[in-house]
Every structure is written in structure tokens, then in C-alpha cells.
Amino acid sequence: MKKKDMSKQAKIQDAVAAIILKEGPAGVSTTKVARRVGIAQSNVYLYFKNKQALIDSVYQRETQRIINTTALAALADETVALPERIRMYVQQVYDYSLAHPDSLTLLQQIKSLKGQGMELTVGADDPNNVVVRLLTAGVTAGVLKPLPVNLFMSLVFAVIHTHTTNVKNGLTSSTAVNFDTLYPLIWDAIRLG
Amino acid sequence: MKKKDMSKQAKIQDAVAAIILKEGPAGVSTTKVARRVGIAQSNVYLYFKNKQALIDSVYQRETQRIINTTALAALADETVALPERIRMYVQQVYDYSLAHPDSLTLLQQIKSLKGQGMELTVGADDPNNVVVRLLTAGVTAGVLKPLPVNLFMSLVFAVIHTHTTNVKNGLTSSTAVNFDTLYPLIWDAIRLG
Amino acid sequence: MKKKDMSKQAKIQDAVAAIILKEGPAGVSTTKVARRVGIAQSNVYLYFKNKQALIDSVYQRETQRIINTTALAALADETVALPERIRMYVQQVYDYSLAHPDSLTLLQQIKSLKGQGMELTVGADDPNNVVVRLLTAGVTAGVLKPLPVNLFMSLVFAVIHTHTTNVKNGLTSSTAVNFDTLYPLIWDAIRLG
Amino acid sequence: MKKKDMSKQAKIQDAVAAIILKEGPAGVSTTKVARRVGIAQSNVYLYFKNKQALIDSVYQRETQRIINTTALAALADETVALPERIRMYVQQVYDYSLAHPDSLTLLQQIKSLKGQGMELTVGADDPNNVVVRLLTAGVTAGVLKPLPVNLFMSLVFAVIHTHTTNVKNGLTSSTAVNFDTLYPLIWDAIRLG
DNA sequence: TATGAATGAGTGTTCATTCAT
DNA sequence: AATGAATGAACACTCATTCAT
Incomplete structure (x- = not known):
């Protein structure tokens, strides 16, 4: 059907x-x-x-699918605390990546066709991007380390993509390492203090 | 000449x-x-x-160049404390990447030619690899979070490669963000507690 | 047309x-x-x-053309005497070779491409082959000499092909040497006694 | 050595x-x-x-080797009867072909490189050729059938080469079919009456 | 006598693209 | 909307041959 x-x-x-x-x-x-x-x-x-x-x-x-799947509106909801929204963002990437394990690989492969760098990270190019704004807000508010936000995005994608690939290849069981065990790796990295 | x-x-x-x-x-x-x-x-x-x-x-x-440049012996020197050696490892990657900004990009591109995933990270394939052993030791000793070490390696490469690319593209000045400002991002991520 | x-x-x-x-x-x-x-x-x-x-x-x-041209059915008609059928077989090869002087050359050339020997002789490979069966029957019936039948086939092809080439090159007139003068060469060779 | x-x-x-x-x-x-x-x-x-x-x-x-191996002089020795000399010629070809089973194949292969016909038969081109003269004498003397002698040579080569290949491929044992059983095939073919 | 480096022409094969139907 | 036929450009690779050393 x-x-x-x-x-x-x-x-x-x-x-x-x-x-x-x-x-x-x-x-x-x-x-x-x-x-x-x-x-x-x-x-x-x-x-x-x-x-x-x-x-x-x-x-x-493929990018559109990601955008459609993720609840972007929630990330921009200023009534929710920044750490909470950041966690939501990471969770969304995590969930999507696990549900569609080839999706990020696909995007990466296509990007590599051209000889540019590879600031993949879906729409990082777009200055109006919700995620960029969220992370930038995090930096400004002193919640995140004062570093370029594409470092954060790159980190998030790398960790999650590697994890997803591990799971897909049977190197890691998705129960042994789940979102709650993975998130500290990311959050400890980017949070300030 | x-x-x-x-x-x-x-x-x-x-x-x-x-x-x-x-x-x-x-x-x-x-x-x-x-x-x-x-x-x-x-x-x-x-x-x-x-x-x-x-x-x-x-x-x-290209991989040989990296191996030649980096002081692998020091990473295996057990008289040096683990956190210190891990920092040395990251620093070596950092230095190399900054000195040869295209090197990692090049390796990544070649890997992408084939349709595999991308467990790049120089010699990660080799189970006897010095770096893998170092990080595994870190996990065992309770210094690093109990997670697959390729997550750590992936994180290190992603952060440093993105940073290097930023510098090369003039998005980040290498004085504004140097190793000492970048390292916490990595260390906070991987260290336990 | x-x-x-x-x-x-x-x-x-x-x-x-x-x-x-x-x-x-x-x-x-x-x-x-x-x-x-x-x-x-x-x-x-x-x-x-x-x-x-x-x-x-x-x-x-090319082989198909030969098969189409020749009346294979007649060769298998057991109501006809063996010597008669053998003569028909040779005559068919003769007629075909004269009508299509390059045909056998062509087949021979293609075979020679590969480094094998040259058991050309159209379908000699096929053990069910009509001609092989006919000649084998000839041997069994004591009509033909008790020798491997591919010797006979090889002989038939060599003689006719050489003759055809002679005619084509003007070395022999096709009236001076016709089927009736050529057939004894073959028949005397293969018949027993 | x-x-x-x-x-x-x-x-x-x-x-x-x-x-x-x-x-x-x-x-x-x-x-x-x-x-x-x-x-x-x-x-x-x-x-x-x-x-x-x-x-x-x-x-x-390769042709020179054949010439060297065969006793050409004997073939031209007019004190010996024609049928005897013809038999010697065939025997020489037979012996050589069995001793050097690849030799004729080799010559045939090289000939096929060019697109000419394929009147192989070693030196048949040469009008002064000993064998041609022998066979021609046979025709003239009414010992052989009145046909172009290259038909005879072609026949001799085809039969012997096929036989040799059979032996080499294990299809025929060289004791089951030896020169004495093979020669009648040739002699009956070419002799007159 | 022997070599390695060099090359232009050629090989079979695949490709993205166009167009008439 | 769909096709099959067509094509020129590109591809990886091999070849016979030459030449300086």
C-alpha cells in the first residue's frame, strides 16, 4: 500500500x-x-x-524529513528553560537517528560528493535556523560554553551518528547504551561550569 | 627545492x-x-x-604522516597519569590538524568513496591501536565514562576537525579559540564524574 | 531491399x-x-x-544458418540406408560451403580466438548431435572404419573447406572438381573395407 | 642445462x-x-x-623445426616407390605431431592472426616444396586421385592434428589408435582405384 | 647488452543527456 | 507520461614503440 x-x-x-x-x-x-x-x-x-x-x-x-519529524516549535518555546530545550533538541536528533539509521549517513555521503568541507549538521548554514538560535541563546545566557555553536552541533551529530552506527552494526546494544547514558557525554561537554 | x-x-x-x-x-x-x-x-x-x-x-x-608526526610512544608511557596522557593525545590531534588542515578532510573524503559507514579516526580499526588502548584503560580505571571508546574518538575528531575548518575558513580566529579553550569541551564530555 | x-x-x-x-x-x-x-x-x-x-x-x-540450411531430419531418417545418409551429410556440407564460402572460415577464425584446440566441426561438442549419431551408427554397423568419429568430421570439413577456398581463389574451377569427383576422396577414406 | x-x-x-x-x-x-x-x-x-x-x-x-626433424631427402629419393615415399611422408608428419603435439596448433594459431584463408600445411606455398612435388608425382603416375594436391595435404594435416589433439586430451589412447590404424584412413582417401 | 621512463594511440565500457515517436 | 534509439564525451587501462642512459 x-x-x-x-x-x-x-x-x-x-x-x-x-x-x-x-x-x-x-x-x-x-x-x-x-x-x-x-x-x-x-x-x-x-x-x-x-x-x-x-x-x-x-x-x-532527507533534510525536510528531519525537519518534519522534529518538533521545531517546541525548541523555540521561550517559556521552557534553555537546558530543557537543549535536551529536547538532542533527544530529537537521537530519536530520529535511531529510527532512521541511514538518514544521516545519506546526507553525509551526498555532501562528500562535492569537495567542500563538511559542516553537515542540517541547515547549520541557515543563520535563522532554530537550532542555531537555541544554542546561541544558550551561550549568551551563560548556560553553554562560549564557543562557536557549530562545534556543538558537530559534536552532537558525531556522537549520535557513531552511536547509531554502532547499534546498527551490532557493536552496541541499544539497551546497554540509551539516551540517558549518552546524553551526559553531550551535556557535560557543552554546558558551562 | x-x-x-x-x-x-x-x-x-x-x-x-x-x-x-x-x-x-x-x-x-x-x-x-x-x-x-x-x-x-x-x-x-x-x-x-x-x-x-x-x-x-x-x-x-596521509595516515603515515599522522603516525610519524605524533608521539605515540608517550601515549603508552604508563608512568604518566591517564588524564595527562589523554590530554596529550587530544593535543597531538589538535596540533596536527591545525598544522595540516586538509589532512583529516582528505582522509574523510577517501573513506566516503566506498559506501561504508565512517569509522575513520585513523587506525581505529586496529584493535591493538595505541589510542584505543589508552581510552579503554581510561574507562577501566574509572577516569572516563563507561561508553564505547569509538564514541570518544569520534567526538574528538569531530570537534577538532570542525574547529580547524572554522579557522581555515576565517570563521574563528585561532587565538580566540585555542587548545586551552577547546579542550574542556572534550574533557568535560568524556571524563567520569 | x-x-x-x-x-x-x-x-x-x-x-x-x-x-x-x-x-x-x-x-x-x-x-x-x-x-x-x-x-x-x-x-x-x-x-x-x-x-x-x-x-x-x-x-x-553462423552455426544457426548452417543448421537452418541443412536438412537434419533427413540424416536421421532410419528408413534410408546409412551410406546414403552419410553421402547426404557430406553433400549438405559441400553445398553449404560452396554457397557460403566464408562461413566455415568465419567459424574457424572465431574459434581460434580462444587458445583452445579446434574441434570446430559445428556442434561436435553436442553428444546428441545428429551427425555424431549418424557417423557413430555407421561405425557400429560396420559401414565405417572403427575410429573416433571426430576424425571423420574433421576430414570432411578440411577437404571441403580447402576445396571451397581453392574455388574462391580461382585455383580450382568448380566444374573441374565437383561433388562427384570430390566425394570419393571422403568416402574411400572413411568406409570400411 | x-x-x-x-x-x-x-x-x-x-x-x-x-x-x-x-x-x-x-x-x-x-x-x-x-x-x-x-x-x-x-x-x-x-x-x-x-x-x-x-x-x-x-x-x-616452428616450420624449420619440422623441416629439420623430417627426413626430406628420403621423400625425394626416386629409387623408392611412390606409395612407399608417400607413406613415409605421412608417417613423418604423424611422428612429429605426436612428439610435438602443440606444434601444429601453434602454427595454425599464428596463421589465424591474419585474415587470409588458411592453407597452413607447412610450406604448401612453396611450389618447389618437396611434398608438393612428391604428391604431384603421385597424381601424374596415376597412384593418387587426380585432384589438387593441397586437398591431400589438408586432409593429412586435419586427420593427424585431430588425432594428436584427441590423444593429448585423453579422448583417444595412442595405443588404441596408432599409425597403422590411422594410415588407411588417409591412404584409402587419396590413392587411385 | 640492458634498462626504466616515457608516450600517443588505442582498447572496451559507461555515462549523462537529447530527441523522435 | 513514457520509451528506445542515439550519441559524444569521458573513463580506466593496455599496448607497441622509442630513447636516454
């Missing part, structure tokens, strides 16, 4: 995601994508202007 | 590194490499068995 | 056959084939998975 | 022969030859003007 309803556009994006996860971003070719979806190669160009647009769309779809 | 003495082998590796940093690992082609070095394309195969061997050699050269 | 109706697949195969006959099997390259057909080189791969598949298809097409 | 005394020239030729037998004539490359002999690739050009000359020399060496 799920697969049936999917637009062909989405099917193509799924194929791209699957290939990236299996063979790395360099492995994506219109031929392979089309074969996987079961359409003609040229058909890909009916839905996407070119290969770059296709890959970009996969990237954007 | 530097360029003149370089063997052609090294020149080719340099070209590969430069391309990876500029265009990502997918951008490496024997044609481009040869053009950059100023030799015939087929010439690449005089020095490297195939493209994979070439890229692998760049990876290994 | 002939050329127009041909599918491009067949045109490509024709080009391969022509090149093999002119330059030997080592002379076949996708570039040359494409140039001869008047298509882009990459186009070859639209019709054939790879070069080997292309050459194999030429081989198979 | 044998290998030690061999000139490098001969070693190179041996390598070529071995490669042809293993991979077919298309598999010969200066790189592979040099590797097999244990010399530098460029070294091949010290002994042979180019690749074609090298392969030709292998061909010629």
Missing part, C-alpha cells in the same frame, strides 16, 4: 538513496537508478532536470 | 590529494591527475597498478 | 564478420565495427552486452 | 609460443612476453624489430 501510492518521483529518489548507501555517491548513475525503479533510463529526465538536480532533491527530501 | 626533489610518485599523489579536496573523491580521474602533473595519462600506470591503488596510497601516505 | 530491411543488430554482426574475414578475429574492435556500420561506437553496446557477446552472437548466427 | 644454454632470443620465442598456446595469438603482448622471460619490456626490441617480426620468427622457427 505504501509502495503503491508512491509517486514515481519518490521511487526514483528512493532508488538513488539506496544506491548511495550501498555503493557510495559515486555509484549513482541514471542507468542504475532506472533499472532499479523499472523504468526507461530517459524517463529519469521527465522528473528531474539532470542528475545533479536529482541528487540535490534527495538531499533536500 | 621542495618540488624539485619530489619523486614523480609523490607528485601524482599530491595531484590526487588536491583534486579530492577541490572536487571530492569522485572527481579524481587519471586524465585529470596526469594533466595536473604534466605527464601522459598512461604514465600514471607506471607508478600505480591502478586507480584504486593510487587512491589507497594517498590514504596510507 | 536487402540492406534496408536489416535490423541494426544484423548490420553490426555483418560488420564483425567482414572484419574477421579481412583482418582476422584480433582485428575486431568496437570502433572499427561502428565505423563500418556508420554509427557511434557506444551504440554497439545498445545491441550487445559487450564485445564477447557480440562475437559469440556472430558465431551462433 | 637445456634452458641455461638457450639464447635470450630463443627464450623470448618460447614465451611467445607458450602464450599463444595458452591464450591464443591475440594474447601476445610485449609486456607479457617480457614478464615471462624476466627481462625489461623494451628489451624485446633488442632482439626483434617489432612485434610482427617476433611472431613471424616464432612461426618460422
Whole structure:
């Protein structure tokens, strides 16, 4: 029922995601994508202007999913204490990453295609970003250490992504290490004093 | 003086590194490499068995450089207290990363070529690894939090790499944030209690 | 009319056959084939998975032609006497070889590509082969000499192929030496007593 | 002792022969030859003007060996009866082929490189050839059938080469089928009446 | 005599993209 | 919306050949 309803556009994006996860971003070719979806190669160009647009769309779809899943509004709710909101932010990343273990890997892979640095961390580029504002507020309020906030975001993603990968690879059981045992690692790191 | 003495082998590796940093690992082609070095394309195969061997050699050269630069022996010196040795480890990564800002990026990019996860962190694969042993000892001794050590390594690399990239991009001045201001972020995270 | 109706697949195969006959099997390259057909080189791969598949298809097409042309059923007709059927077999090879003088050469050339021996002789590999069964029956019935039947087949092909080549090169007129003058050479050889 | 005394020239030729037998004539490359002999690739050009000359020399060496091994003089000895001399010729081919089972295969392979026909049969090209003269005399004297002599030679080679290959592949035991059982196949074929 | 370094032309193969149907 | 046919450019890799040493 799920697969049936999917637009062909989405099917193509799924194929791209699957290939990236299996063979790395360099492995994506219109031929392979089309074969996987079961359409003609040229058909890909009916839905996407070119290969770059296709890959970009996969990237954007993935980030959008994260944004949709996370309760951004709550993070901006100033009636809640900053430490509490920061914990919520980390928890959301944690939950999402555990539920969609390939999601962060996917984004990372796509980013690596281009030769830039890799300030992944979903939307850190966006100065209006909710998370950036939250963390900046934390710094200003003396709750967090006075350091660039992208260090914090980078730390959060690295720790959680590594943990998720550990779980996925069976190196760590998700009961032995859960959010409550993992969060201190992050919170101790970033909190001031 | 530097360029003149370089063997052609090294020149080719340099070209590969430069391309990876500029265009990502997918951008490496024997044609481009040869053009950059100023030799015939087929010439690449005089020095490297195939493209994979070439890229692998760049990876290994880079890791070797790190190993050569860092004083691994000191990290295993049991007459020095664990917290002190851990600090030394982080400092070495920090110093190296600042001195060779592209080095970690390069390794990360090459790793991403294949569709694996990304347990980069230089030699983390090796169970006998000095760093792994150091951190494991820290956990056992109750100095570090009881968590998988690759979480720690991942954290260290993420923080330092992001910082280095910040400095390189002019987002952070290396005087405003130096090792002494950065280290607490890491130490507070991993230490127990 | 002939050329127009041909599918491009067949045109490509024709080009391969022509090149093999002119330059030997080592002379076949996708570039040359494409140039001869008047298509882009990459186009070859639209019709054939790879070069080997292309050459194999030429081989198979040729054997198929032989099979289609010859009246295999008659050779298995047990109501006809063995000597008569054997003569029919040789006659069929003779007729085919004269009508398509390059056909056997082509098959031989393709076989020689690989480093094997050359048990050419069309389908001699197949133990159920009609011809093998016919000749084996001849041996059993005491009509033919008690020798391995592939010796007979080899002899038949060699004699006829050499004759055909003689005719094609103008060394022999096909009237001076016709089937009736040639057949005794073969029949005397193989018949018992 | 044998290998030690061999000139490098001969070693190179041996390598070529071995490669042809293993991979077919298309598999010969200066790189592979040099590797097999244990010399530098460029070294091949010290002994042979180019690749074609090298392969030709292998061909010629092989034919020369046959000529050296066979007692040509006896074939031309007019004091011996024609049927006897013809039998000697066939026997010589038989003996040589059995002693050097790859020899004929080698010659055949080299011939196939070029796209000509394949009137192999060692020196059949040479009109003064001893064998041609012998067989022609046989025809003239009414001992052999009045047919082009290259048909006879072709037949002789095909039968013997197939037999030799059978033996080499274990399909025929060399005792079950020996010269005396094989010769009638040939003699009955070519003799008149 | 021997080598290693060098190269240009060539190989088979894959690719992103276009277009007529 | 969908396809198959087409193509030029790129790719990794091999080759025969040359030349300075």
C-alpha cells in the first residue's frame, strides 16, 4: 500500500538513496537508478532536470524529513528553560537517528560528493535556523560554553551518528547504551561550569 | 627545492590529494591527475597498478604522516597519569590538524568513496591501536565514562576537525579559540564524574 | 531491399564478420565495427552486452544458418540406408560451403580466438548431435572404419573447406572438381573395407 | 642445462609460443612476453624489430623445426616407390605431431592472426616444396586421385592434428589408435582405384 | 647488452543527456 | 507520461614503440 501510492518521483529518489548507501555517491548513475525503479533510463529526465538536480532533491527530501519529524516549535518555546530545550533538541536528533539509521549517513555521503568541507549538521548554514538560535541563546545566557555553536552541533551529530552506527552494526546494544547514558557525554561537554 | 626533489610518485599523489579536496573523491580521474602533473595519462600506470591503488596510497601516505608526526610512544608511557596522557593525545590531534588542515578532510573524503559507514579516526580499526588502548584503560580505571571508546574518538575528531575548518575558513580566529579553550569541551564530555 | 530491411543488430554482426574475414578475429574492435556500420561506437553496446557477446552472437548466427540450411531430419531418417545418409551429410556440407564460402572460415577464425584446440566441426561438442549419431551408427554397423568419429568430421570439413577456398581463389574451377569427383576422396577414406 | 644454454632470443620465442598456446595469438603482448622471460619490456626490441617480426620468427622457427626433424631427402629419393615415399611422408608428419603435439596448433594459431584463408600445411606455398612435388608425382603416375594436391595435404594435416589433439586430451589412447590404424584412413582417401 | 621512463594511440565500457515517436 | 534509439564525451587501462642512459 505504501509502495503503491508512491509517486514515481519518490521511487526514483528512493532508488538513488539506496544506491548511495550501498555503493557510495559515486555509484549513482541514471542507468542504475532506472533499472532499479523499472523504468526507461530517459524517463529519469521527465522528473528531474539532470542528475545533479536529482541528487540535490534527495538531499533536500532527507533534510525536510528531519525537519518534519522534529518538533521545531517546541525548541523555540521561550517559556521552557534553555537546558530543557537543549535536551529536547538532542533527544530529537537521537530519536530520529535511531529510527532512521541511514538518514544521516545519506546526507553525509551526498555532501562528500562535492569537495567542500563538511559542516553537515542540517541547515547549520541557515543563520535563522532554530537550532542555531537555541544554542546561541544558550551561550549568551551563560548556560553553554562560549564557543562557536557549530562545534556543538558537530559534536552532537558525531556522537549520535557513531552511536547509531554502532547499534546498527551490532557493536552496541541499544539497551546497554540509551539516551540517558549518552546524553551526559553531550551535556557535560557543552554546558558551562 | 621542495618540488624539485619530489619523486614523480609523490607528485601524482599530491595531484590526487588536491583534486579530492577541490572536487571530492569522485572527481579524481587519471586524465585529470596526469594533466595536473604534466605527464601522459598512461604514465600514471607506471607508478600505480591502478586507480584504486593510487587512491589507497594517498590514504596510507596521509595516515603515515599522522603516525610519524605524533608521539605515540608517550601515549603508552604508563608512568604518566591517564588524564595527562589523554590530554596529550587530544593535543597531538589538535596540533596536527591545525598544522595540516586538509589532512583529516582528505582522509574523510577517501573513506566516503566506498559506501561504508565512517569509522575513520585513523587506525581505529586496529584493535591493538595505541589510542584505543589508552581510552579503554581510561574507562577501566574509572577516569572516563563507561561508553564505547569509538564514541570518544569520534567526538574528538569531530570537534577538532570542525574547529580547524572554522579557522581555515576565517570563521574563528585561532587565538580566540585555542587548545586551552577547546579542550574542556572534550574533557568535560568524556571524563567520569 | 536487402540492406534496408536489416535490423541494426544484423548490420553490426555483418560488420564483425567482414572484419574477421579481412583482418582476422584480433582485428575486431568496437570502433572499427561502428565505423563500418556508420554509427557511434557506444551504440554497439545498445545491441550487445559487450564485445564477447557480440562475437559469440556472430558465431551462433553462423552455426544457426548452417543448421537452418541443412536438412537434419533427413540424416536421421532410419528408413534410408546409412551410406546414403552419410553421402547426404557430406553433400549438405559441400553445398553449404560452396554457397557460403566464408562461413566455415568465419567459424574457424572465431574459434581460434580462444587458445583452445579446434574441434570446430559445428556442434561436435553436442553428444546428441545428429551427425555424431549418424557417423557413430555407421561405425557400429560396420559401414565405417572403427575410429573416433571426430576424425571423420574433421576430414570432411578440411577437404571441403580447402576445396571451397581453392574455388574462391580461382585455383580450382568448380566444374573441374565437383561433388562427384570430390566425394570419393571422403568416402574411400572413411568406409570400411 | 637445456634452458641455461638457450639464447635470450630463443627464450623470448618460447614465451611467445607458450602464450599463444595458452591464450591464443591475440594474447601476445610485449609486456607479457617480457614478464615471462624476466627481462625489461623494451628489451624485446633488442632482439626483434617489432612485434610482427617476433611472431613471424616464432612461426618460422616452428616450420624449420619440422623441416629439420623430417627426413626430406628420403621423400625425394626416386629409387623408392611412390606409395612407399608417400607413406613415409605421412608417417613423418604423424611422428612429429605426436612428439610435438602443440606444434601444429601453434602454427595454425599464428596463421589465424591474419585474415587470409588458411592453407597452413607447412610450406604448401612453396611450389618447389618437396611434398608438393612428391604428391604431384603421385597424381601424374596415376597412384593418387587426380585432384589438387593441397586437398591431400589438408586432409593429412586435419586427420593427424585431430588425432594428436584427441590423444593429448585423453579422448583417444595412442595405443588404441596408432599409425597403422590411422594410415588407411588417409591412404584409402587419396590413392587411385 | 640492458634498462626504466616515457608516450600517443588505442582498447572496451559507461555515462549523462537529447530527441523522435 | 513514457520509451528506445542515439550519441559524444569521458573513463580506466593496455599496448607497441622509442630513447636516454
